[in-house]
Amino acid sequence: MYTNNQLPQPGRGRRTYSPEFKAQLVAACRIPGMSVASVARNHGINHNILHRWLRELPDPAPARLPQTTLKAVQPAFIALPITEPIAPAVVPADSVHVEIQRGDLSVKLRWPAAETPACAQWLLELLR
Known part of the structure; x- marks a missing residue:
């Protein structure tokens, strides 16, 4: 006869x-293409906890140029000669x-029709 002499362990604490x-x-x-669920699963935590941390922890501030660099670069108007009327772009039938x-x-894309599978793969990566 088998008996378990150990006391039952209480539920796991927080x-x-x-x-x-x-x-x-x-x-x-926050790495592009990385899934929250996969990160949570790989570290043994619930994905809802990780979603809460994403809301609570601020995004790192984007890198900013020094103020002196911003003052040194001034926008300027560049006049370009127009030699012929601008016609709407014609999309070749083989693209x-x-x-x-x-x-x-907002993305506008022209891709060679012969490379359609590569275009589909690129779009999948972009829209992930």
């Missing part, structure tokens, strides 16, 4: 994570033409 660990996982999630608007992203 886990705590270091700020460094949280920042590391959030940084991994793929795609226009996509998704949020702030």
